[in-house]
Amino acid sequence: xxxxxxxxxxxxxxxxxxxxxxxxxxxxxxxxxxxxxxxxxxxxxxxxxxxxxxxxxxxxxxxxxxxxxxxxxxxxxxxxxxxxxxxxxxxxxxxxxxxxxxxxxxxxxxxxxxxxxxxxxxxxxxxxxxxxxxxxxxxxxxxxxxxxxxxxxxxxxxxxxxxxxxxxxxxxxxxxxxxxxxxxxxxxxxxxxxxxxxxxxxxxxxxxxxxxxxxxxxxxxxxxxxxxxxxxxxxxxxxxxxxxxxxxxxxxxxxxxxxxxxxxxxxxxxxxxxxxxxxxxxxxxxxxxxxxxxxxxxxxxxxxxxxxxxxxxxxxxxxxxxxxxxxxxxxxxxxxxxxxxxxxxxxxxxxxxxxxxxxxxxxxxxxxxxxxxxxxxxxxxxxxxxxxxxxxxxxxxxxxxxxxxxxxxxxxxxxxxxxxxxxxxxxxxxxxxxxxxxxxxxxxxxxxxxxxxxxxxxxxxxxxxxxxxxxxxxxxxxxxxxxxxxxxxxxxxxxxxxxxxxxxxxxxxxxxxxxxxxxxxxxxxxxxxxxxxxxxxxxxxxxxxxxxxxxxxxxxxxxxxxxxxxxxxxxxxxxxxxxxxxxxxxxxxxxxxxxxxxxxxxxxxxxxxxxxxxxxxxxxxxxxxxxxxxxxxxxxxxxxxxxxxxxxxxxxxxxxxxxxxxxxxxxxxxxxxxxxxxxxxxxxxxxxxxxxxxxxxxxxxxxxxx
Numbered sequence: 001x002x003x004x005x006x007x008x009x010x011x012x013x014x015x016x017x018x019x020x021x022x023x024x025x026x027x028x029x030x031x032x033x034x035x036x037x038x039x040x041x042x043x044x045x046x047x048x049x050x051x052x053x054x055x056x057x058x059x060x061x062x063x064x065x066x067x068x069x070x071x072x073x074x075x076x077x078x079x080x081x082x083x084x085x086x087x088x089x090x091x092x093x094x095x096x097x098x099x100x101x102x103x104x105x106x107x108x109x110x111x112x113x114x115x116x117x118x119x120x121x122x123x124x125x126x127x128x129x130x131x132x133x134x135x136x137x138x139x140x141x142x143x144x145x146x147x148x149x150x151x152x153x154x155x156x157x158x159x160x161x162x163x164x165x166x167x168x169x170x171x172x173x174x175x176x177x178x179x180x181x182x183x184x185x186x187x188x189x190x191x192x193x194x195x196x197x198x199x200x201x202x203x204x205x206x207x208x209x210x211x212x213x214x215x216x217x218x219x220x221x222x223x224x225x226x227x228x229x230x231x232x233x234x235x236x237x238x239x240x241x242x243x244x245x246x247x248x249x250x251x252x253x254x255x256x257x258x259x260x261x262x263x264x265x266x267x268x269x270x271x272x273x274x275x276x277x278x279x280x281x282x283x284x285x286x287x288x289x290x291x292x293x294x295x296x297x298x299x300x301x302x303x304x305x306x307x308x309x310x311x312x313x314x315x316x317x318x319x320x321x322x323x324x325x326x327x328x329x330x331x332x333x334x335x336x337x338x339x340x341x342x343x344x345x346x347x348x349x350x351x352x353x354x355x356x357x358x359x360x361x362x363x364x365x366x367x368x369x370x371x372x373x374x375x376x377x378x379x380x381x382x383x384x385x386x387x388x389x390x391x392x393x394x395x396x397x398x399x400x401x402x403x404x405x406x407x408x409x410x411x412x413x414x415x416x417x418x419x420x421x422x423x424x425x426x427x428x429x430x431x432x433x434x435x436x437x438x439x440x441x442x443x444x445x446x447x448x449x450x451x452x453x454x455x456x457x458x459x460x461x462x463x464x465x466x467x468x469x470x471x472x473x474x475x476x477x478x479x480x481x482x483x484x485x486x487x488x489x490x491x492x493x494x495x496x497x498x499x500x501x502x503x504x505x506x507x508x509x510x511x512x513x514x515x516x517x518x519x520x521x522x523x524x525x526x527x528x529x530x531x532x533x534x535x536x537x538x539x540x541x542x543x544x545x546x547x548x549x550x551x552x553x554x555x556x557x558x559x560x561x562x563x564x565x566x567x568x569x570x571x572x573x574x575x576x577x578x579x580x581x582x583x584x585x586x587x588x589x590x591x592x593x594x595x596x597x598x599x600x601x602x603x604x605x606x607x608x609x610x611x612x613x614x615x616x617x618x619x620x621x622x623x624x625x626x627x628x629x630x631x632x633x634x635x636x637x638x639x640x641x642x643x644x645x646x647x648x649x650x651x652x653x654x655x656x657x658x659x660x661x662x663x664x665x666x667x668x669x670x671x672x673x674x675x676x677x678x679x680x681x682x683x684x685x686x687x688x689x690x691x692x693x694x695x696x697x698x699x700x701x702x703x704x705x706x
Contacts, residue, residue: 044683044685046682048682055092060088061145063091068137070117070126071153073153075094075156086677093683094159094677098152101159103158103159110147110154114146131146160668160672168663169660174652174656174659181547183640184640185585185640187587187635187637188517188518189634191573192633193630194497194630197500209489212491217230225627226626227628230488232385232477233387233388234387234418234474237384237469238397239364240382241331241380241465242381243328244377244463245320245321245463246320246459246460246461248376249317252315258315259311263311266311270301270310270311272302272306325464327370330373330374331445332443332445334369335441338362350437362439367380381396382470391413391417396463397467399463400463400464400465401447416442420438420472441466447463448463449461502624503599505633506597508527510597510605511608513617514609514614515613515618536635543569545564545567546567546569547566548565548567549662556665559665565662579625583634594620620635
């Protein structure tokens with residue numbers, strides 16, 4: 001027995017110590033250690049297999065490492081999304097997919113990627129040893145952590161690339177693309193604009209207005225075929241404060257001593273060009289003829305007397321910017337004060353709105369106090385209920401933007417103001433930077449630098465702005481006719497003018513079909529005078545469609561929304577109209593016949609028959625576009641076809657590349673879409689308290705890594 005005890009003394013002591021510890025800390029600890037893994041410890045399942053808290057913490061740490069070294073891991077944002085839907089769970093699923101697919105990443109690929117990131121960090125202003133310094137920070141990320149995270153990141157991209165290569169356009173798609181973007185037509189046209197023929201004195205019967213209101217009150221004008229509709233879009237009411245350096249600058253005083261001191265420190269900045277005479281060296285035998293000196297330009301420093309005005313202007317600009325930024329910092333702090341001690345509601349992801357924040361005069365009072373304390377000119381204003389387009393028409397707010405996160409686009413107030421709970425379903429802890437609660441101002445002011453008119457001269461000015469949304473309304477019809485009576489009356493008269501133009505448009509088309517548009521215009525005085533058509537428009541030849549990517553149009557938005565990425569070209573005086581462009585191309589198709597006209601014979605039509613007929617016979621059509629309230633009389637002049645040689649030598653390759661890029665982008669957006677990731681991986685959330693906290697982003701780094 002003693003021999004056995006001596007042999008197993010160490011093991012016995014370990015057991016005794018463990019039982020002593022459990023006796024001290026209680027039975028809960030024993031139960032936790034002895035309990036089987038899984039259950040409440042699992043967050044979610046992939047293909048029926050549970051993902052544990054430990055696995056989730058490892059993925060969370062890898063994502064944190066990538067964020068620390070500025071590698072974007074939220075691929076939905078990287079490839080054009082901005083809703084911040086991808087979370088750590090999705091990162092883990094993508095890693096899982098890559099591993100299941102047998103994707104391997106070599107040590108050389110990892111080191112090469114890290115070297116490139118080091119180079120980028122240095123170029124972005126980070127210190128040379130930034131990666132190495134991370135081990136000393138809060139996260140204490142070592143190079144081993146960085147290599148592991150980078151390996152998994154590269155594995156995800158490698159796996160995705162296999163899919164993207166499947167997007168190969170067909171020959172038919174290539175030819176159709178070339179036909180749409182390279183075949184061109186040239187036309188001449190006259191636009192009869194109903195707005196020019198409106199009779200402002202025409203009575204508007206109440207019955208007609210009521211009928212129009214009832215017909216269109218619940219119709220959205222933006223999607224209406226006729227352009228008529230009175231349903232209000234989503235609207236918000238704003239309060240805002242603006243600081244403009246051009247307005248602050250005029251109140252900044254600069255003393256003589258300040259200007260002189262600044263000039264002495266920055267003499268090299270204040271210079272002018274002077275022409276001075278420089279002796280020309282002589283060569284060869286000495287000549288008795290004098291050589292005229294050569295005049296050369298030379299930059300010389302200005303004396304203070306000449307530089308003073310520029311010096312004072314620079315000082316005022318710099319001081320105005322300092323005052324504007326200081327004012328906005330204090331206002332931001334003031335606007336955030338009611339939210340500081342309010343805890344987040346874990347069910348909604350938002351902080352409850354305090355009574356102080358709801359005070360309608362809170363923002364105005366803050367502006368008055370800061371403007372008085374700093375002695376700066378600040379502008380406070382309130383708007384009525386405005387839609388996106390109307391906010392964009394508020395001059396001081398039209399251009400200010402919030403800088404987008406890495407890879408994101410700047411966001412204007414006309415978009416930012418609609419990121420409120422009434423319109424955005426926010427996942428807790430996600431996309432906080434671009435979501436606002438009602439009565440909440442952004443964490444930093446929005447900014448724009450451009451040119452402004454001040455004191456009778458154009459000068460560069462920076463605008464800083466804070467705003468808050470105090471009311472948000474969903475799209476809704478107006479309450480009654482009186483709410484929009486003036487708008488309904490204007491539309492009634494415009495519609496009457498448009499309908500009344502039909503007969504004139506028919507007659508003008510019939511005459512143009514005989515002698516051409518330009519000679520016809522000479523016969524129609526009212527078109528030239530009342531319609532203000534001095535001459536027919538002949539824009540450069542245009543294609544049926546243009547690539548949104550090459551025209552500065554919202555290409556990524558179209559891809560995200562599944563809309564075509566080829567758009568109608570912008571035609572001078574017409575704008576972007578698929579109806580107009582397609583109507584022009586219809587005239588160029590084989591066997592096209594113009595729609596029959598209903599015009600009765602007139603004196604002008606009889607006059608046209610006495611003139612020499614145009615040769616060849618003009619190809620003319622009448623194209624009404626109700627949404628624009630215009631009648632277009634169009635004459636086809638020329639068709640520019642794509643010849644086979646140009647297609648084979650030049651256009652095929654370019655079109656193939658554009659389509660391949662576009663399809664690859666579509667695949668990326670689909671592949672990295674959070675819902676699609678979950679569907680591919682058989683994701684199911686385990687509804688436990690721990691899982692819900694993780695889903696809502698409530699687990700801290702320390703908890704997850706415990």
